[in-house]
Amino acid sequence: MLETTTQQAPSSGGLETRVPQSSTGASILTNWVIDRIRGGWSSKLGYERYRPDPLDQWAPYTSFGYIYALHAAQDLSSGARQQIYFETGGTLYLNYEAPSGVLAVALRTGRTPPTPTDCGSWFTETPYGTVVTNGYERPLLVRPWPLGIASELTAGVLADCARDLGFYGAPLRPQIATVQPRGTATSSSLTGGGAVSIWNPANGGAIDFGGMWGMGFAKNSGTDPGNESLFGWAVSFIMDTGSEGPRSPMQTTSWTLAAGAEGFRYSAALTIPIGPPGCVARKIYRTDNFSADWTKPDDDTLYFLDIVPNNIDELYFDSARGRALGSVARTVNLAAMPAPQARFSALYQSCLWLDGGPNDGRSLYFSSPGLIEEFPLENVIALSSQGGSITTLYSNYTALLVFRENGIDVVRGSNEAGFSLTTVSNSVTCRSPHTIRAIPSLGVVFLGLDGFYAITGGLDGGAVLDVVPISRNIDTVMRVITPDCLPRAVSAYSPLTKEYHCYVPYAGYDRPTIGFVLHLDRVGSDGSPWSIRDGFPVGSITTLYTGDLVFGHHLGAEAGPQQGEDPPAGLFVISARRALGGHLETNGDITKYIDNDPPISKFRSVWLDFGDAQILKEVAYTTLWFLTTGDAEVTIKHLKNFNQTPVSERTYIAQPPDQADLPVFDTAILNDAKYRDMQVVPLRVSVGQMSCSTYAFEFETTEDVIFVGWEVEYTSKGAKVIAGKRA
Amino acid sequence: MKHWTVNQQRSGNTVSPESVNDEIRTSASSIQTLDRAQLPQACIDDSNLELYALHRVWCEPIYPKDVVDREGEQNNIRDTSVKSWMFAGLTYQLYTSGWLALTPYTLTGFKGGSLFLEWSGNALVFPSAANQYSNLMPGVSKYCKVRMSANGVTVAERYGASHMEHWRLFGSVFLPPGDLQLQLEFQPTTIGPDEPIVSTAPLPILQLHLFSSKFFAMGRWR
Numbered sequence: 001m002l003e004t005t006t007q008q009a010p011s012s013g014g015l016e017t018r019v020p021q022s023s024t025g026a027s028i029l030t031n032w033v034i035d036r037i038r039g040g041w042s043s044k045l046g047y048e049r050y051r052p053d054p055l056d057q058w059a060p061y062t063s064f065g066y067i068y069a070l071h072a073a074q075d076l077s078s079g080a081r082q083q084i085y086f087e088t089g090g091t092l093y094l095n096y097e098a099p100s101g102v103l104a105v106a107l108r109t110g111r112t113p114p115t116p117t118d119c120g121s122w123f124t125e126t127p128y129g130t131v132v133t134n135g136y137e138r139p140l141l142v143r144p145w146p147l148g149i150a151s152e153l154t155a156g157v158l159a160d161c162a163r164d165l166g167f168y169g170a171p172l173r174p175q176i177a178t179v180q181p182r183g184t185a186t187s188s189s190l191t192g193g194g195a196v197s198i199w200n201p202a203n204g205g206a207i208d209f210g211g212m213w214g215m216g217f218a219k220n221s222g223t224d225p226g227n228e229s230l231f232g233w234a235v236s237f238i239m240d241t242g243s244e245g246p247r248s249p250m251q252t253t254s255w256t257l258a259a260g261a262e263g264f265r266y267s268a269a270l271t272i273p274i275g276p277p278g279c280v281a282r283k284i285y286r287t288d289n290f291s292a293d294w295t296k297p298d299d300d301t302l303y304f305l306d307i308v309p310n311n312i313d314e315l316y317f318d319s320a321r322g323r324a325l326g327s328v329a330r331t332v333n334l335a336a337m338p339a340p341q342a343r344f345s346a347l348y349q350s351c352l353w354l355d356g357g358p359n360d361g362r363s364l365y366f367s368s369p370g371l372i373e374e375f376p377l378e379n380v381i382a383l384s385s386q387g388g389s390i391t392t393l394y395s396n397y398t399a400l401l402v403f404r405e406n407g408i409d410v411v412r413g414s415n416e417a418g419f420s421l422t423t424v425s426n427s428v429t430c431r432s433p434h435t436i437r438a439i440p441s442l443g444v445v446f447l448g449l450d451g452f453y454a455i456t457g458g459l460d461g462g463a464v465l466d467v468v469p470i471s472r473n474i475d476t477v478m479r480v481i482t483p484d485c486l487p488r489a490v491s492a493y494s495p496l497t498k499e500y501h502c503y504v505p506y507a508g509y510d511r512p513t514i515g516f517v518l519h520l521d522r523v524g525s526d527g528s529p530w531s532i533r534d535g536f537p538v539g540s541i542t543t544l545y546t547g548d549l550v551f552g553h554h555l556g557a558e559a560g561p562q563q564g565e566d567p568p569a570g571l572f573v574i575s576a577r578r579a580l581g582g583h584l585e586t587n588g589d590i591t592k593y594i595d596n597d598p599p600i601s602k603f604r605s606v607w608l609d610f611g612d613a614q615i616l617k618e619v620a621y622t623t624l625w626f627l628t629t630g631d632a633e634v635t636i637k638h639l640k641n642f643n644q645t646p647v648s649e650r651t652y653i654a655q656p657p658d659q660a661d662l663p664v665f666d667t668a669i670l671n672d673a674k675y676r677d678m679q680v681v682p683l684r685v686s687v688g689q690m691s692c693s694t695y696a697f698e699f700e701t702t703e704d705v706i707f708v709g710w711e712v713e714y715t716s717k718g719a720k721v722i723a724g725k726r727a
Numbered sequence: 728m729k730h731w732t733v734n735q736q737r738s739g740n741t742v743s744p745e746s747v748n749d750e751i752r753t754s755a756s757s758i759q760t761l762d763r764a765q766l767p768q769a770c771i772d773d774s775n776l777e778l779y780a781l782h783r784v785w786c787e788p789i790y791p792k793d794v795v796d797r798e799g800e801q802n803n804i805r806d807t808s809v810k811s812w813m814f815a816g817l818t819y820q821l822y823t824s825g826w827l828a829l830t831p832y833t834l835t836g837f838k839g840g841s842l843f844l845e846w847s848g849n850a851l852v853f854p855s856a857a858n859q860y861s862n863l864m865p866g867v868s869k870y871c872k873v874r875m876s877a878n879g880v881t882v883a884e885r886y887g888a889s890h891m892e893h894w895r896l897f898g899s900v901f902l903p904p905g906d907l908q909l910q911l912e913f914q915p916t917t918i919g920p921d922e923p924i925v926s927t928a929p930l931p932i933l934q935l936h937l938f939s940s941k942f943f944a945m946g947r948w949r
Contacts, residue, residue, distance in 0.1 A: 037745070044734070044735070046732075048731055048732060052731065545728065546728055546729075546730060548730075548731060573731045575731040575732040575733070576732045576733050576734055576735055577731065577732040577735055578735050578737060628741055629740060629741055630739050630740040630741040631739035631740075632739065632740070654741075662741045662742070663741070663742045664738075664739050664740055664741055664742060665736050665737070665738055665739065665740050665742055665746075666738040666739065668742045673742060675742055675743060675744045675747075676741065676742065676743060677743055677744065677745075678741055678743050703737075703739075704737060704740055
């Protein structure tokens, strides 16, 4: 019997392209998932339409092209109300599923599509809805609830679902009708010309609650003109987020009493401005009498007067005495929306943070805490010129990460104590905003210029914040990413499969074409945690409440007709469906959706040198440990000495080699066959390989296999490779 | 919750338990956990809803009903010694102070959620009760204050009617599940030192009476 040496990899590792490779990794690992039960690599994956009914074809997404932005907002606990937003062709849509059927409801049209060097829209969840920014149009606040059935989705209803965030500016001054006091005659009527004469008895006994209403002097026992009553008003808007906007300039009016007039104070009639969409109330402020004839000359301090609890009323009557006024108006100077072209946003310490946009890339604005549309003038941080413009914002743990073109800064603190900015890296940067994800046990993962990084640790309690590379093993693959299209890379984390997916533009393409998958179950183990995902047309991707990953097609209708049928378009879900999507086929009068072939799952081992590449070895057997998934066929090929032409061996099936076959679908007889758990079995392949310095084996399949590990048996007589070639 | 393919079996795959269980489990989960926010339009109607599954209504078009021929009237204080053309209602002699409650009503089977209450009726607050001594002082208006509460939680309260008026009180509150004690209460404005309490007869003067009272309650929990 041949005496062999065995090298084992009980658990096959992930992708490693950098040499020298670890002994358990893979040179090629494409289209695999981790089997949840046994930890091996499973080929059971694919993707299917978001709407699975075969007769629906691509509806309602048939005409959509590249979906470059996608976001799932959780609006109600237990996932009962999940809003999916996506953007394509310059329109922001809501994937509305409440009526029977699914509708793509246009929330806002006329948005600027991103260029190949731009990222898609950025979404931030707030308690008041989703803030959507893209660096071109004004930030939006989207809250499409409540909505009715399809016929109720009128333009007016939809206009309420998405509105501009923040205030355009201070409101117009309120218009004050001239106050015309009564004369001394009991029936004098001196109104007209837009003036009002609204009198209030000054005597406490005149009416119920007498003496409590009216402004100004009640008596002129002198000559004409009497003492002046001078008041000013200002108005601000209150939005449905609770935020108050900047106050209008003050509008004043004054009047005097005729000689001998007494017994009445007067009310004012204000015409107050209507607020913008989202305004739910107007707040009115007023001064006390600040004429020179009263006790506070020139004191135009504004006090709270009243709230008009709607955005409808235009006429307001002010009858409040001075002592009925409320507290002094805030002295905080509120700005209109300071970042009308913000590209990114984040919620940190209850404040909404916005970058200044492409034209103001080194400014960071933040709102008052809990009030996402209130931006005091002084709430701005000017970043240093070193580091470049802001490339994205990300709130994590106790810090706000500010990624810049040439570094990473961190904002810490609170609104009460003040915020501070610290630089944590001058050498690592992220220009792919949609690749930033918080990954359990790793930290904040993102795609840098030269690979993936993780921000670990923290800045509190003695913790150390560090930026560590996590993809050194696959640097050679990183090099072929289309560098100028990095902003178009997209990612999502699935807690269901514990995978971080990142899809990037590759080999000159301007949109994501290939995916890198980080398998959390493999982090910390020997070997790389990475694999490649190929054939998945991801343009944008997000995570649903269930942990499923849904993506928007990266081409859609732009691909043009395929065999006379509409090409795939719209939303798809990465699942265990054994198909790479599907296509349409017309049979007679019926057009149906037909599954495509499954993805090709490919594995190639690392180049094994068995400890010393210069010693020649003869490989005798290669054994793959598989789970008995049934009659799935596996053809093993092998290579040597970095030669790329493989040699095929016989085809085997994933059944126990030394027992009766396990029952399989379509042949097992009901009531006769028994359910059997899958077992780990060796598929031992005799390898007819001559001597080699390095050895690798591979297989690829579209069948359902679960591959756990491998071992290679070899012999060696100790012969060495000949000397190198002379120049 | 909607799910997609969890385990697709193909011809030739091993007949293992998980090959069937995984897909069945998620499908069953999807059906079990459908709730109102996820159901398609008009898929639920009376035929597949248990009584009171979504909401429940309690309504008494005339309440209280504990005294025959005096349904809908307050029977807390009925002073029959007033002048013959007056309601036998509250008088200063018999009414001391504080809130008076109509017969409590139990809202059975409240499943927790939003409770809407509405109570309406007519009230007479005898106009002379507003007068002061010898009519030389300005009058002080008198009202019938009304309040409704459920299990002690005040739902709404208002100053109420004056003179002869119809009033309506309504409001909503969120309450936990369980039978609720509905309290409908009223209270006249208290008297001052110069106000009339007897006529020259001397007979007591009607102060307040409440009649044609009715209520409506609706609990909504889905």
